[in-house]
Amino acid sequence: MNKSDDLDLLCVNAIRCLAIDAIEAASSGHPGAPMGLAPVAYTLWTRFLRHNPADPAWPGRDRFVLSAGHASMLLYSLLYLTGYDITLEDLRDFRQLGSKTPGHPERGLTPGVEMTTGPLGQGLSSAVGMALARELIGARFNRPGFDLTDYRVFVIASDGDMMEGVASEASSIAGHLGLGSLVCLYDDNQITIEGKTELSFSEDVAARYRAYGWHVAPFVPDANDMEAVSASIQEAVSNDSQPSLVVVRSRIACGSPNLEGHEKAHGAPLGVEEACLTKKNLGWPEEQKFCVPEAVLAHTRVALEKGAAAEAEWSGRFEAYASAFPDLAADYRRVTEGRLPQGWEAHLPEFEPGGKVATRGASGKVLDALAPVIWELIGGSADLGPSNQTFIKGFESVRKGDFSGRNVHFGVREHAMAAMMNGMALHGGIIPYGGTFLVFADYMRPAIRLAALMGAHVVYVFTHDSLGVGEDGPTHQPVEHLAALRAIPGLCVIRPADANETVEAWRLALLRSGPVALALSRQSLPVLDRGSLAPASGLAKGAYALTPADDADVLLIASGSEVALALTAREALAESGVKAGVVSMPSWELFDEQDKEYRASVLPAGKKKLAIEAGVTMGWRKYVGDSGAVLGWDRFGMSAPGGVALATAGFTVENVMAKAQALLP
Numbered sequence: 283m284n285k286s287d288d289l290d291l292l293c294v295n296a297i298r299c300l301a302i303d304a305i306e307a308a309s310s311g312h313p314g315a316p317m318g319l320a321p322v323a324y325t326l327w328t329r330f331l332r333h334n335p336a337d338p339a340w341p342g343r344d345r346f347v348l349s350a351g352h353a354s355m356l357l358y359s360l361l362y363l364t365g366y367d368i369t370l371e372d373l374r375d376f377r378q379l380g381s382k383t384p385g386h387p388e389r390g391l392t393p394g395v396e397m398t399t400g401p402l403g404q405g406l407s408s409a410v411g412m413a414l415a416r417e418l419i420g421a422r423f424n425r426p427g428f429d430l431t432d433y434r435v436f437v438i439a440s441d442g443d444m445m446e447g448v449a450s451e452a453s454s455i456a457g458h459l460g461l462g463s464l465v466c467l468y469d470d471n472q473i474t475i476e477g478k479t480e481l482s483f484s485e486d487v488a489a490r491y492r493a494y495g496w497h498v499a500p501f502v503p504d505a506n507d508m509e510a511v512s513a514s515i516q517e518a519v520s521n522d523s524q525p526s527l528v529v530v531r532s533r534i535a536c537g538s539p540n541l542e543g544h545e546k547a548h549g550a551p552l553g554v555e556e557a558c559l560t561k562k563n564l565g566w567p568e569e570q571k572f573c574v575p576e577a578v579l580a581h582t583r584v585a586l587e588k589g590a591a592a593e594a595e596w597s598g599r600f601e602a603y604a605s606a607f608p609d610l611a612a613d614y615r616r617v618t619e620g621r622l623p624q625g626w627e628a629h630l631p632e633f634e635p636g637g638k639v640a641t642r643g644a645s646g647k648v649l650d651a652l653a654p655v656i657w658e659l660i661g662g663s664a665d666l667g668p669s670n671q672t673f674i675k676g677f678e679s680v681r682k683g684d685f686s687g688r689n690v691h692f693g694v695r696e697h698a699m700a701a702m703m704n705g706m707a708l709h710g711g712i713i714p715y716g717g718t719f720l721v722f723a724d725y726m727r728p729a730i731r732l733a734a735l736m737g738a739h740v741v742y743v744f745t746h747d748s749l750g751v752g753e754d755g756p757t758h759q760p761v762e763h764l765a766a767l768r769a770i771p772g773l774c775v776i777r778p779a780d781a782n783e784t785v786e787a788w789r790l791a792l793l794r795s796g797p798v799a800l801a802l803s804r805q806s807l808p809v810l811d812r813g814s815l816a817p818a819s820g821l822a823k824g825a826y827a828l829t830p831a832d833d834a835d836v837l838l839i840a841s842g843s844e845v846a847l848a849l850t851a852r853e854a855l856a857e858s859g860v861k862a863g864v865v866s867m868p869s870w871e872l873f874d875e876q877d878k879e880y881r882a883s884v885l886p887a888g889k890k891k892l893a894i895e896a897g898v899t900m901g902w903r904k905y906v907g908d909s910g911a912v913l914g915w916d917r918f919g920m921s922a923p924g925g926v927a928l929a930t931a932g933f934t935v936e937n938v939m940a941k942a943q944a945l946l947p
């Protein structure tokens with residue numbers, strides 16, 4: 283061993299011991315992976331990762347995603363050692379309330395954490411989205427001699443990541459698209475929680491990735507061999523035309539005399555005794571906690587100088603680019619800062635009353651109208667483009683080798699689509715949208731939840747939003763999906779009533795900062811006459827009185843396709859002497875954000891209320907109160923034409939009238 287080897291090993295052991303100490307202090311955490319992976323991550327971070335700890339948001343940085351989020355102490359140790367705004371105190375506070383070092387990495391909480399990870403498979407899949415975003419941004423902005431996107435996306439993934447289906451979907455499309463900036467380091471430690479991977483996982487992962495079209499770099503049989511790790515990563519980064527997989531055989535809890543290689547070290551502290559034995563084994567002061575030798579810090583903090591220089595070099599390049607292409611540079615700044623172009627709202631279409639338009643069709647028209655103006659609006663569908671109306675006319679498809687198009691074909695991969703959308707949004711510069719049938723939102727739910735947790739600005743285009751789907755039957759008719767989506771904190775669900783509300787829904791979706799789910803109809807709906815009804819801009823408040831309601835005996839509160847039904851029922855009720863008001867309620871979340879006065883003005887306490895929505899009734903009670911009623915459908919749907927299915931479920935004028943009348947004395 284020469285001197286630099288000694289120093290490298292010292293740094294690696296510092297990472298191991300920081301993880302041990304933080305996890306002991308918290309009496310909880312996952313020491314095994316950080317200990318096994320320390321030499322791999324250290325090699326990546328010191329020899330390859332281009333980052334500036336002083337400026338974690340610099341757009342030219344390499345992205346690093348710890349897909350195996352349970353190894354969070356590995357990441358926190360590296361962030362501390364390389365000079366991010368993380369102190370030893372923060373490491374001591376591991377997993378404590380309000381700390382910068384939560385149990386699993388959380389974006390927005392910790393400088394340098396690119397993405398919230400922990401649900402296995404998601405990190406790798408979102409990293410695919412980041413790598414795609416890099417190509418999209420590059421195709422848009424790079425010019426000969428000016429490469430603004432010469433960065434890479436690195437991921438550390440574990441056995442669990444490799445087992446999760448979402449990662450397979452995402453890796454498949456990454457290979458298909460040839461996302462060469464992506465490098466995944468796979469921690470092939472052959473251990474998961476229940477024991478050896480041979481219990482449940484015996485496929486040849488490298489062969490699988492080769493079949494996806496990835497480049498598989500030389501296998502690293504010993505994670506502690508940093509030269510071999512380095513050589514393999516070097517080969518991975520040298521391949522620009524394919525994503526690369528570096529398979530590294532590590533030993534979980536490496537350095538622990540009694541737990542190395544054992545699943546027990548996955549998710550529990552080593553324990554005081556074993557922690558001491560481990561430190562002794564590693565040549566570390568046994569009694570001292572959070573010990574970081576000066577030589578280690580001096581060496582790892584070089585990242586600050588290197589990072590400043592790398593950023594300065596990139597910024598210089600950007601300045602030269604800005605002189606040569608001022609308009610493009612201004613636009614680059616705009617999209618990376620998340621600002622919409624000036625005057626974009628003037629391009630929103632308006633629909634004339636009288637006709638009938640499915641809200642999915644209206645959504646497609648909005649996309650077509652905005653696409654030329656809002657370049658960063660890029661997306662597609664999980665193979666349902668013609669149904670979801672997500673294909674933007676006049677623009678090409680995104681394909682391998684040519685990322686200048688705007689239409690992404692995610693393939694039949696809803697899980698990966700949603701995860702990739704997160705990565706695209708987190709990368710910056712893009713507002714991704716993705717479509718499928720509302721019923722398949724379940725296939726996207728884990729990533730939707732993460733989008734909400736991270737506040738990622740993404741737009742879901744969920745069409746075929748009710749029993750109105752019709753003949754495809756109960757497998758394709760969503761019933762519980764609106765309720766299920768509304769249950770996710772931070773997700774804004776909007777179910778517009780007609781074409782003009784759809785325009786407003788898109789306006790809102792673009793103006794918001796977090797995720798928005800649009801629920802759109804397959805079937806045509808009347809374009810409401812705003813001359814006699816309140817303007818569609820009321821959508822922004824979540825619910826609004828479509829008709830005057832001051833003297834109404836009963837309020838009909840409806841969303842989406844049921845609003846037209848409520849309006850027809852209102853007329854019929856009037857003929858029978860009952861005064862009804864109609865409230866369009868496209869979004870609970872938007873309504874709940876309004877002040878009490880507004881809410882009380884739309885849904886006055888004393889009024890009888892009937893909610894109407896073609897889905898499960900769950901949750902509506904809070905808006906109609908104990909004296910109200912809900913017309914919904916708490917069962918699965920049926921194979922029948924849409925109109926028949928809706929009528930069978932009770933969504934008829936007669937039934938609305940009967941339910942409303944039943945509320946009156």
Ligand SMILES: Cc1ncc(C[n+]2csc(CCOP(=O)(O)OP(=O)(O)O)c2C)c(N)n1
Pocket residue numbers: 314315350352400401402403440441442443446471473474475534548
């Ligand atoms: C989607 C999902 N399912 C389950 C878990 C719980 N979990 C955390 S780590 C893990 C597997 C551990 O094995 P591996 O990924 O190989 O990590 P290692 O033990 O090698 O560090 C599981 C099942 C999770 N985090 N995410």
Ligand SMILES: [Mg+2]
Pocket residue numbers: 440441442469470471472473474
């Ligand atoms: Mg493992």
